[in-house]
Amino acid sequence: QQPVQSPQAVILREGEDAVINCSSSKALYSVHWYRQKHGEAPVFLMILLKGGEQKGHDKISASFNEKKQQSSLYLTASQLSYSGTYFCGPSRAGGGADGLTFGKGTHLIIQP
Amino acid sequence: NAGVTQTPKFRVLKTGQSMTLLCAQDMNHEYMYWYRQDPGMGLRLIHYSVGEGTTAKGEVPDGYNVSRLKKQNFLLGLESAAPSQTSVYFCASSGQYGGGGQETQYFGPGTRLLVL
Numbered sequence: 712q713q714p715v716q717s718p719q720a721v722i723l724r725e726g727e728d729a730v731i732n733c734s735s736s737k738a739l740y741s742v743h744w745y746r747q748k749h750g751e752a753p754v755f756l757m758i759l760l761k762g763g764e765q766k767g768h769d770k771i772s773a774s775f776n777e778k779k780q781q782s783s784l785y786l787t788a789s790q791l792s793y794s795g796t797y798f799c800g801p802s803r804a805g806g807g808a809d810g811l812t813f814g815k816g817t818h819l820i821i822q823p
Numbered sequence: 824n825a826g827v828t829q830t831p832k833f834r835v836l837k838t839g840q841s842m843t844l845l846c847a848q849d850m851n852h853e854y855m856y857w858y859r860q861d862p863g864m865g866l867r868l869i870h871y872s873v874g875e876g877t878t879a880k881g882e883v884p885d886g887y888n889v890s891r892l893k894k895q896n897f898l899l900g901l902e903s904a905a906p907s908q909t910s911v912y913f914c915a916s917s918g919q920y921g922g923g924g925q926e927t928q929y930f931g932p933g934t935r936l937l938v939l
Contacts, residue, residue: 758927812868
């Protein structure tokens with residue numbers, strides 16, 4: 712069952728902040744976040760592990776609430792290069808060697 | 824390092840024809856995956872492999888077969904193509920799972936398949 716991402720789409724001005732949420736109905740071991748630009752392959756952003764700390768990458772950070780089975784991606788002071796579709800991919804308890812079940816994605820458009 | 828490569832980049836098939844998509848990785852990864860991506864549906868797992876000689880079904884395996892005869896290659900076959908299989912197909916690979924971030928999946932550039 713696919714995780715649920717919200718919002719489905721968001722349009723921002725450069726410099727504004729955004730939050731993308733990901734919820735799963737299953738117990739999670741870890742959550743992956745990927746970004747895909749139009750016509751390109753998804754690219755890994757970060758992974759959050761059960762019991763781990765909040766991670767960050769430049770001005771993009773994420774959190775993982777194991778009890779609520781939710782993860783959130785935070786984009787601070789967004790840049791034009793942040794535009795794209797963001798996917799969360801939770802993996803089940805015990806590891807994710809059997810692949811990720813991705814959400815349907817959140818389309819992010821950053822305008823100058 | 825080329826990373827993950829896919830062949831072909833684009834293909835047009837007629838209903839009922841067969842074809843094989845090739846995925847190759849040069850990172851010595853154990854795990855390999857085939858996903859399909861359709862508008863509004865995100866990425867859905869078709870089949871995956873946890874090592875040479877092993878394969879397993881993913882979320883949407885019907886109509887596809889796979890083989891992993893060599894560690895670096897993962898083949899996706901369509902025996903009798905249908906219009907519903909029109910999609911973009913992505914292959915991915917990852918290293919050992921151990922909680923240290925090795926789970927990162929590296930994606931190939933994709934194969935665009937149109938079935939008429």
